[in-house]
Amino acid sequence: MRRRIVGLGIVCICLYTGQITLQAQEFKLFDRTVQFHGFASQGFVYTNDNNWLTMNTSQGSAAFTDFGLNVSTQLTDKLRVGAQVYDRNLGQLGQYHPSLDWAVVDYRFKSWFGVRGGKVKTTLGLYNDTQDLDFLRTFALLPQSVYATDLRDATIAHTGGDIYGTISLKRYLGDLSYTVYAGHRSDSIYSGYPYLISQYTINLSSYGGLQYGGDLRWTTPLKGLLIGASRIDEDITAKGSGVSFYNPSAGVVPYYEYSKAEWTNQFYGDYVRGKWRVDAEYRRYLHNQIVWNNTSQTIVDTRGWYVSGTYRLTKRLGLGAYYSRYTVTNAFSGGLATFNPNEPDTSLPGGHIYDKVVTGRIDLNRFWNVKVEGHFMDGYADSAYPDGFYPQVNPNGLQPNTNALVLKTSVNF
């Protein structure tokens, strides 16, 4: 870990002194121009109380690293191919297991109709497909009520296909952009949900399934205003092993769970005017699973929304703030209901996280930025689905409020 930080530090010093010039790199291959681009980020998080996002943040944690590299080329006038690999470590998650982030064959027939196939980033709301790309935004962490970084794998990509396009509407009515997709989602076993349920001795070997949905966004005639809506439906199964709560004497047995209903609705708006940007999003996620080999059912109903504003003060300095609200209710039936009461009260600390955030972003040059961000959280949302605060790293229980300082630097080329 120390070597990685030192290495990143050396890269940053070289960038600043101009010893490395980061440009889009390209080379010729069989008379085709192939481009490659990359990015990396390193963060540090300190919290005054609870440990957050599986990191040991109450002592200060730098286990907050990610990087990616992509290549792409235009094979014909309408056909493009590319791929990106990605790796991350976030506390107990990721653990530097690299993955294929996306690998796409894209054929654009017309501006209003194109198809993509392969492993494709999922279009959901304003920032789902770009949530890893720290350099593209002001905030170090997107609002966790909608874009939970510990649950990135749940929505980031699908292996399948998309149909997409942009339609110009008549008489100054703006443009409509649509995406419709279907495919298979496959979460890393080093992601939030497998880690959460490992506290119950469950070790998942696979977690994923069918995912299909769509997105429609309207670039309105009011200059700078975009509004839209997204929907995902999923049919997820998980397999692994664990010690059954209803028959512990049997030892480690096979474990499976599957979706009864699993969907996400998201509504959003984005307004850009001059140096200002204002965003607002609302997401509702329903996670209704049959768990523990058909013995129990858990229904987790989460609702999150945020409003954010950013302002570009100078060419090199940007400021931002957001208010994020997340509420969760839990209901259990079957065998699990004996051990877990229903939790419908979102006013309790275990039923919500309200987060007030302020951020400053400094661009040292076009390729390198630094961010300082403060989070002031009320609540910790303790549920059967990950909410950012995990019992495994908070063995003494959770305090109702958490303040966090996030420092982050990222580079891109």
Next chain:
Amino acid sequence: MKSRFALLVVGAFALLPAHAFAGEVKIIANSTVKATQISADELKKVFLLQTHFLKDGTYVEPVLRQSGTAHEAFLKEFIDLNDEALRTYYGTQVFTGKASMPRSFRSDTEYVAYIAKTKGAIGYVSMEAATEGVKTLEVMPLANRTERVLLRRVEPIYPKALQPLHLSGTVRLEVTISAKGAVEKIRVLGGNPFMAESAVSAVQQWVYSAGRSRTTVNATIAFDPR
């Protein structure tokens, strides 16, 4: 003495604020681009990577400047994004697998040379820039059934009497266009009166696209002594 006085008087009346005519950049393209015109809507789609083809089926590749006055003017006039917002937009496309990054250049010479040698390349330069080896495309305003598109424009001749004074100025005209697209009537609305005759003479030769009926539009003609 009398002529100098006359020139001073003319100069005094001719000292009107100059208004730059819309368009600080011109669109240039490789010779493989067949079109002589491009709509503002198409141009925006090309540079937002939403299409690689013009309406006539020609393949196009957008090429950008990295900075500079022409770059800022182009983004403001045609793309509705500033440089930072455009780079963020390109980043979202490139790093999510939706597009490749357009080429960009710092130097004018390299930029024009690349467009001249690259099939389908399309870019922008300032009005005064040298454009050897590339063609210039006329930009049509956003599509609107009632709008009359200027198909042929004749530039006004700078009045000889004002040449010693090196004055800039504008003339505002109301232009009545027939259904077929010819200029039927011109009325001077305001501006520098010493430039009006030359402005009217030029606009009388303009040709517009055909429309359903007679249309009246306003035009501002700028005079630059250079």
